[in-house]
Amino acid sequence: MVGRQVAAEETDSDGPLTGLDPEQHAAVDAPRGPVCVLAGAGTGKTRTIVHRIARLIHSGHVSAGQVLAVTFTARAAGEMRTRLRALGVHGAQARTFHAAALRQLRYFWPRVVGGPQWDLLEGKLRVVSQAAHRAGAGTEPEVLRDLASEIEWAKASLVTPDDYPAEVARIGRQSPGPVEQVAGVYRWYEAFKAKANLLDFDDLLLHTAAALDEHALVAEEFRDRYRCFVVDEYQDVTPLQQRVLDAWLGDRDDLTVVGDANQTIYSFAGASPRPLLGFTRRFPHATVVRLERDYRSTPQVVALANRVIGAARDRPAGSRLRLVGQREPGPEPAFAEHEDETAEAAAVARRVVELIEAGTPASEIAVLYRVNAQSEAYEQALSDVDVPYLVRGGERFFNRVEVRQSMAALRTAAAGTPTGELPKVVRELLEPLGLTAEPPTGGATRERWESLLALVELAEELAAQVEGADLGLYVTELDMRARAQHPPTVEGVTLASLHAAKGLEWDAVFLVGLVEGTLPIQHADGSEAAVEEERRLLYVGVTRARRYLSLSWALARGDGRRNRRRSRFLYGLIPDGDAAARVSRARREMGGAVAATRCRVCGAALIDAVATKLGRCSGCPADLDEELLTSLKEWRARRARALKVPAYVVFTDATLVAIAEQRPVDAAGLVSIAGIGASKLDKFGGEVLGLLRARG
Template sequence: MATATLDLSSLNPEQYEAVVHPGGPMLIFAGAGSGKTRVITTRIARLLQDGVPPWRILAVTFTNKAAREMRERVEALAAAGAVRDMWIGTFHSVCARLLRTEGRAIGIDQSFVIYDDSEQLGTIREAIKSRGLDDKAIQPRMVLSEISRAKERLQSPDKYAQIATGHTENIIAEIYRDYDVRLRRANALDFDDILFFAHRLLEQAPTVREKYQEKFLHVLVDEYQDVNRAQYEIVQLLGGKHRNIVVVGDDDQSIYAWRGADVSLILRFSSDHPDAKIVKLERNYRSTGNILAAANAVISKNRGRADKRLWTENESGPMITLTQTGTERDEGMMIAEQVERLVASGRRKYGDFAVLYRTNAQSRPMEEAFLTYRIPHVLVGGQRFYERKEVRDMISYLRLAFNGRDDASFRRAVAVPSRGIGATSMQKLEDMARKREIPLMEAARDQALQTELKKAGAGLRVFIDVVARGAHVAEEGNVSAVLRELLTASGYVDMLRSEHTQEAEGRLENLQELLNVTSEYDATAEDPSLGGFLESVSLVADVDALKGENGEAVTLMTLHSAKGLEFPVVFLAGME
């Protein structure tokens, strides 16, 4: 299906070997800067050229940015329209798509919403409170982390309860079960549920499993060193029939153990597939010789790593500079001085620089130094677009218009703008919903309760009408129209305009940007829908913006955030 015969002449021998591999399992160890994205995309284009139908190819990545880049690169190599029918996406987006399409087989309603971090924490707090526990003694964040790890290990509430040992784990087991019930009642999934239930679907619904095993003739997975157990099992289940599973990764680049990644799984691939072809991409095209030599010297100390060593034909380049300072404040000032000197010389722009550190807490001395020198800078990991209050508020309205059972969104949306619904009225509403085991929206429709609540009851009627109007517009599929209706009908825009403050103006600008996002979605999505838009928002994992308004600012970020990025000048701060 390619527009022309692929030119493979510029590939090195190992890249060529990976691209033309005829079939069967293959493990590609791809060192940093070794051209792995090119290898994956060229292999996909080669499969299409050889006559594999696009819809029989599944390609999985770890970030939306990587999925977009893969799609664009394949599109440039393949016949027009071929990419449209392929499944290219993150683990979460692919699994969410599976659940929306086939989830009924295990009792998952296709209109589920995806709870973000704050909504998950809020639900955990409710579960803790309902059991008469103190959320200061049993910290919600700790409980949520433990439940997340359990789901990554594919442990259901019952399974976790069976293996729980000690007082704390037994309490967490009770909260886990309550948390799960609350999510199901709200027709909501958290991020870990998306993988957990996709695995359950493939494991417990043989008809669905066989359908997708037959469908996906080729399965390709990027960044395989970052998979957790659930993701590993999902790949094996989907690729289990044809066994054309190609995984690409580098155990030396495994940096996500803190969120469940298990580097041993990339090494386990060859034992699970003894006939797997192993290809090593060891030639680096990105770095200078000196940088590569230092990287090799450091990583060689790692234990249990695959045997490989990166090399390059690039020139040696400048030596790495090691500078010691007395304090972290001195370190920040030294970095700021060097940035200012290089920019003043005309050799560099502010956007050329990145300052990397291990944790966000280490950014403070750099920020203070840059403020002292009046150096424009952007802190990656600051408040992102979808975390801003007004954006979260309106997303809650949209989610409620899509799924009236979403209690977390109800609580947020009903409170703003103020409708005279105070804490006492909300408690009565919560009590009714809990006693009847119904969603808050359904309890809010109870006429007897509305009458009892008087002013608050009138506010509830107005709120119910606003959400209903949004849901009605959503039936047409135009998301920007739904948002406009909710912005106007809710009184949210009028509320901000009446404040006459600079902060309110900024919030209005953010809501306009959200409208731009919905308009872009309506124009580009294959089948635009409110549910599809909300899913895309929930799964966004990319950094919103790396640079300032004029595109020129020094970037401050953790090493984790910097993965896959490149800058002409990099400072590694806090190396001690």
């Protein structure tokens, strides 16, 4: 028997529920008992949850103190409490799973354990390091992070150390090391922790469930206190969290769950949508409500999101939500192909400047990527155009441990003046630090590898730009970049991984680096389920955008070898036309009245980042004033020394060449050159125009 689908006409319209749409109203007004709300992205699920809790309390079904609402982040729990207070609800508990379990365990500890309460292990790497040493595993920081993550997955999946090897083999999971050795690390970790009377966050859940399962009086007291349960983001529950929820419920069914299987992106950590998708099998009489009206994004963004997730294979019935945009129309999502990653980052930075100058706050713009190592190019590009940025969910590139270690090794080597081609020298120096010929399968080890590879690509870029570039010059360039990339302590453009962006939204979103091997990530290719999770990651990224959305990819890294293909997930999404037409359309759509940049000599659409800045095709004749260019470079060097920043932070070489070719006579002509926005004009415009006037 399937769950009952609630139609809009079954709802009423009394006062407390004004402002809700018919489906939200149906969820809020559903009768006591199990309720499953399938809520698509942007459909107002938090609003629906808090109104349902308020309705249950105001109708006398439960008192506020008998409600326990759980979600997955402290931020989401705090928002829920704030909204409940605004509806006149005080005393209802809204917490994360772990916070709720910690509170309960502390209360019941004297009865279920006795003696002094064990301390909470805030950071487990120290104990994991001891366990790894005893088990003969590596103790490098990234190895320890991967081992810690694997132990977290095992405990969240209710897998014991003894069962770990067989379970990994059964599901085909990539282990961070030999399975017996990882099992040994897990076993020693648990032993060291118990000996020191320590609990980790997963223990909070395990002990809470055990307390309720094994102590009847404790379970009776708890279940008398809490009568009504609400679970947000139910697609992300792990087997361990589901076990805790089952212990809370006992044989009762006063449960409301809210989730979206299309946003399941944490399977690597043990999360599973199975409880959400199987809710009506467990509770055949459950009320099921589908929220599909998207209030976050424009119809254009919503349509693209539907196409992204609609291409998924074998979608279960509970995941077949089709969003319907409720906002006013906006620009079509833009697609852009670039020659290399540097050009892609520069193009994104230019568009960011345009959006900011048109009135979009920097804090309402996000650049989202698959892996944290991709952030460096965008940190650099935004620094070049003087736009502040914040890195969310990861360290800034030059602050990462592996990058600091690499720079120390490179400085030491530079003192000995090594010979050879720069990229080859850098690669050889980084090999002992983890730069293997083939990328690791994933986790922190893969992120470290990506960071090291990015350093090699910077060497390739420098070698291509500067004839005879050696390690000393390369180290100087790295130091300058590191010093320059200190964003101010003001709000700025968000740089984040797709995972870190979950639950957030912005007016403008740039999804970057959409190539095979990155999205889907290379190690996902062996499993159809893993590839489909990568598709859901793209869906999550698309649904973060309210109005402006750009999707881009580069045909090469930084070495000029065009050996990349755009992500398979983009096929069928990109409008018809060749690359030039796509880029032209992207600029036109994302800029409203802003036309595509065209060559000032032949009129052709410009795609390449340097060509766009110069305002002409690379093959078209240039009227370069060499003496003016020399004067501009000398002026830039003086300004860079005065500001204590690298020269490119003032203006890049390409911008100076463009000025020397076009010789603008006023501010309007100066800002018509790509890369010169309002902030650059304010800082340097008067001086540059003065140099131009002096040249006649």
